[in-house]
Amino acid sequence: MIAVVLAVLAAAANAVASVLQRRAARAAPAAEAFRPGLIWDLVRRPAWLGGIAALIAGFLLQAAALTSGGLALVQPLLVAELPITMLVAGWMFRVRVDSKTWLAVGSLTAGLAGFLAAASPTPGHRLPGLLTWVVSAGVTIGLLACCVAAAIALGGAARAVLLGMAAGLGFAYTAVLMKRTVDELPAGARTLAGSWSLWAMVAAGLCSLFLLQNALHSGPLVAVQPALTVTDPVASTAYGVAMFGEDIRTGPWVVPELTGMALILYGSVLLSRYAPLRKQAHMLGTRRRGPGEEGTRPATR
Secondary structure: OHHHHHHHHHHHHHHHHHHHHHHHHOOOOHHHOOOHHHHHHHOOOHHHHHHHHHHHHHHHHHHHHHHHOOHHHHHHHHHHHHHHHHHHHHHHOOOOOOHHHHHHHHHHHHHHHHHHHHHOOEOOOOOOOHHHHHHHHHHHHHHHHHHHHHHHHHOHHHHHHHHHHHHHHHHHHHHHHHHHHHOOHHHOHHHHHOOHHHHHHHHHHHHHHHHHHHHHHHOOHHHHHHHHHHHHHHHHHHHHHHHHOOEOOOHHHHHHHHHHHHHHHHHHHHHHOOHHHHHHHHHHHHHHOOOOOOOOOOOOO
């Protein structure tokens, strides 16, 4: 239960971080996409710094949850970030949460509860070997490269979705490295400081954060957040089972597990069609255009 509470608090902190970062990223010039100047621009905005503070809080809460729970338990709970994000965004952007949105939140909640009850994930006690780390890192980097290349090629709303998926995958692998790092906490601070997984986790987290900022810069929150929030726990569960030997129930239990995932997907799609936030994103994109720039930037920015 401690892991569950900490994971839900981490999801809430991540939701606040997403909204604050989107609020700052929407005002950045479109020409700064995929450039270091985007981060330099954002770091001077109080809303973005507040988002980073919330993100750090979520990171620490997630790490604390992973000390007493496995990836297959903690990471799916982060799906709660999606409905919390929409509710916080609705309050911050002063838009009404309609009945269809509450249906989406209910679907996500029921799907998550059903999946966790059916899967009954238990922590694993296997430590990945060198070959496992090399293969998992290679596969992850390859998938990230494909997502980013497709995002650059397609542009538009697809760019925001693909970059959201890439950020979710990056944060999932960051959680894998975090799990490896927190397992070394009993060895002491000196051992932890010399651990390769600590610095690999920091690097993966920073790269994932850069992808997230570009995703939020490329499109509205309703396009980015479902892709981000669903990809992260799904990938993390797969990593936990494959790398750490974590166990989820199979056999007849696969049916309610798939039903739960279907409800999560259905709720995510409903939230992505949340009309008030789409309208708000259009208004914000129009405001970003300067005199004589009509039609030069996507309205969803």
